Amino acid sequence: MTGRPALSPSRQCPDPGGHDALMRWLASRADSAETDPAGLAPEIDAIRQVGLLAACLPHSEGGEGLGLGVEAAHDTCTLLRRLGHANLSVARLFEGHMNAVKLLHLYGGPNVWERVAPAIGDGALLGVWGADGPRPLRGFRAGGRLRLQGEKIFASGLGFVHFAVVTLRDGNDDDGPSRLALVDVSDSARQDLSAWKASGMRATASGRFDFTGLEIDADHLVGQPGDYMREPYFEGGIWRYCAAHLGGAEALVDLWRDALTSRGRLDNPMQLARYARAVALCHAMASLLRDTAQTVEAVAAKPQDMINEAVAAALLARQFVEESCVQILQLAEKSLGTAAYVTGTPIERIRRDLSMFLRQATPDAKLLKAGRLLTGAQGAPW
Numbered sequence: 001m002t003g004r005p006a007l008s009p010s011r012q013c014p015d016p017g018g019h020d021a022l023m024r025w026l027a028s029r030a031d032s033a034e035t036d037p038a039g040l041a042p043e044i045d046a047i048r049q050v051g052l053l054a055a056c057l058p059h060s061e062g063g064e065g066l067g068l069g070v071e072a073a074h075d076t077c078t079l080l081r082r083l084g085h086a087n088l089s090v091a092r093l094f095e096g097h098m099n100a101v102k103l104l105h106l107y108g109g110p111n112v113w114e115r116v117a118p119a120i121g122d123g124a125l126l127g128v129w130g131a132d133g134p135r136p137l138r139g140f141r142a143g144g145r146l147r148l149q150g151e152k153i154f155a156s157g158l159g160f161v162h163f164a165v166v167t168l169r170d171g172n173d174d175d176g177p178s179r180l181a182l183v184d185v186s187d188s189a190r191q192d193l194s195a196w197k198a199s200g201m202r203a204t205a206s207g208r209f210d211f212t213g214l215e216i217d218a219d220h221l222v223g224q225p226g227d228y229m230r231e232p233y234f235e236g237g238i239w240r241y242c243a244a245h246l247g248g249a250e251a252l253v254d255l256w257r258d259a260l261t262s263r264g265r266l267d268n269p270m271q272l273a274r275y276a277r278a279v280a281l282c283h284a285m286a287s288l289l290r291d292t293a294q295t296v297e298a299v300a301a302k303p304q305d306m307i308n309e310a311v312a313a314a315l316l317a318r319q320f321v322e323e324s325c326v327q328i329l330q331l332a333e334k335s336l337g338t339a340a341y342v343t344g345t346p347i348e349r350i351r352r353d354l355s356m357f358l359r360q361a362t363p364d365a366k367l368l369k370a371g372r373l374l375t376g377a378q379g380a381p382w
Contacts, residue, residue, distance in 0.1 A: 019082070022050055026086035028249070031346055032089065040203050043090045044160050048123035048355065052079070052094065056101040061117045067098040067240065068105055070297040077243045077293045081286070084247025085254075088353040089203035090252050091244035093125065093157050097236065100126035103118045103180060106233060107223025112182055115220070116163055127161040127185075128227070129154075129209065131263045137168040139181065144218050146181070148211040154204045158191040160174045165227055166211075177226035183216055185209055200356025232307045236296040239289055241360065242321040246285045248354040249325045253278045256332045257337060274331045281324040290318040308373045312360055312381070315370035322358050329355060 026043055033040055057063025067076045076098070083091035101120060104112060110256060120126065129152040137150035152166060164185045167178040185191075195208040228234065257275060260266040266275070292313050299310040329351060333340045340347055374381045 011067065018077075019050065022046055023082050025089055027085070030089075030203075031344070031349055032088040033089065034349070036312065039205050040090060040160060041142065043167070044093070044125055047090070047094065048125075051123060053097060053123050054121050054229075054342055055121055057117060058105055060317070061113070062121055067102050069300075070294060073297040074290065075179045075219040075294040077289055078242065080240055080243035081247040081250075081289075084244035085251045088244060088248045088350070088357055089201055090243070092201060092204050093127070093160065093249065095240050096127040096161075097125050098240065100128045100163070102233065102237070103128065103228070104222060107227045109219060109222075110223045111217070111219040112222060112223045114227055116182060119162065124162040125157060125160050127155070127157045127164045128166075129156075129164045129185075130167045131155075132167075133208060134296050137166060138171060139168045139216075140171050141218065142215075145215050146218055146221070148183070148214040150212065151208055151210045153195060153208050154206055155185075155209045156204045157206050158193055158205045158209065159188060160205060162186050164209075165222060166273075170225070174237065177229065179225040180222035180228050181216060182220045183211065187214075192259050197287070198303055198356055200354075201264065201296065202352075208235075208243065232299050232310045232314075235366065236299075236307075236311045238361075239292045239296055241357070242285075242318050242369070243289050243293075244356060245321050245354065246282065246289060248350055248357065249278075249285070249328045250282050252328060252332055252347065252350045252354065255284060256335060259336055259347065262279060271335055274335050278331050281328055284319050285324050288317050288320060298300050305364050305377065308377060309381075312370045312373040312377075315366050315373070318363070319367050319370070322363060325354060325358055372375070 001232075025046065029042065035042065050068075054062070055064040055066045057065075058068055059065050065072045066079065080091055080095055083094055104116060116126075117122075120330040124195070131152060133151040133152040135150040137148065137152060139146035139148055148168070150168075152164075155164070161185065164183055165180055166183055168181055169178055190210045192208040192210070193205060196202075196206045198206075253275070256278070257266065260271055260275070265271055294315050296310045299306050332347070332351070336347065340351060342348055
C-alpha cells in the first residue's frame with residue numbers, strides 16, 4: 001500500500017475547534033472520502049486536532065475518560081451518534097479506537113501503558129482487529145518475545161491505525177480462549193486493501209494485514225486468556241456501535257425529508273405517514289440506547305446475575321436498532337423511489353453504509369444469546 005498524499009488546505013477542516021463545526025465538515029466530505037486518494041486521513045486529522053482521540057484516555061493519563069465508565073456514558077453515546085450522522089465510516093473507526101483504549105485500560109499492564117498512552121495523547125489512532133483469515137494469528141514464544149504468524153481480515157483503518165489490539169492463539173494450541181496483544185500495525189507493506197470487496201463502508205480502509213514475521217515483546221500481551229470476551233465489556237459494549245447506527249439512520253431521515261421538500265411532496269399523506277414512522281423509530285432507538293449505555297457501564301464489578309441482565313439488555317437493544325434501521329431504510333426507499341439508488345448521492349451512500357454496518361458480528365447468534373440469558377434468569381425480564 002502506498003503512502004497517503006499530504007493534505008491540501010481544501011482537505012482540512014477549516015475550524016476544528018468545536019464539535020459542531022467538525023460534524024458539519026465531516027458530513028460535507030463524506031461522499032468524496034470514498035474516492036479521495038487521501039481517504040479518511042483528513043477526517044482522522046480533524047478528530048485528532050479537536051482532541052477526541054486523546055479524550056478516550058482515562059483521566060489519570062490526561063484524557064476525559066470517554067467510553068470508560070458510567071460517568072461518560074451519556075456523552076459517549078451522544079458523540080458516537082453525532083459521528084454516525086456525519087459519516088458512518090468515521091464513526092466506525094472512532095468506535096474501534098475507543099474500544100481499543102478501553103481494553104487496554106481494563107487489562108493492559110504498566111509496560112503496555114508506558115508505550116501506548118503517550119502515543120494516544122499525541123493523537124495515535126488505535127483499532128481492535130479480531131477476525132482471523134485462513135491463517136489465524138498465532139504467537140510463538142522465543143525468549144522474552146513473541147514471533148507472530150498469521151493474518152487478520154476485515155481489519156479497519158489500514159494506513160490510519162497505528163496500534164491494533166489483536167486476538168491471537170498461543171502457538172499451535174487451538175484449545176481454550178484466545179488472548180489479546182498490542183501490535184504496531186503501521187507497516188504499509190503488510191496491508192492489503194484489495195481484500196475488501198464490500199459495497200458499503202468503503203471509506204473505512206478495511207482489508208487484510210499480514211503479521212507473519214513480526215516480533216513483539218511478551219509484555220505487550222494484554223491481560224489473560226479469555227479477557228477479550230469478559231462481560232459486561234464484550235457483548236455489553238455493542239451499544240456503542242449501535243449509537244453510530246442511530247446517527248446514520250437519522251442522517252438518512254434528514255436527507256429523505258429534504259429530498260421530499262425540494263420536490264414539493266412532503267405534504268402527501270402517505271409520505272407524511274412514512275416520515276412520522278421513521279422519526280418515531282429514531283426517538284425509540286435514542287431512548288433505548290441512552291438507558292442501555294447507563295445500564296451496561298454501571299454494572300461493572302456487580303454480581304453475575306446483574307451483569308447477565310445488562311448484557312441481555314445490550315443484545316436486545318442491538319436487535320431493536322437493527323430492525324428499526326431496516327424499517328427506516330425500507331421506508332426511505334419506498335418514499336424516494338429510484339432516487340434512493342442514484343450513485344454518487346449522500347442518500348445512496350448512507351443506504352450502503354448503514355446496510356453494511358448493521359450486519360456486523362453475527363447478529364443471529366447475539367439474539368440467541370439474549371434469549372438464553374433471559375430464560376436463564378430468575379424472575380420476569382422487566
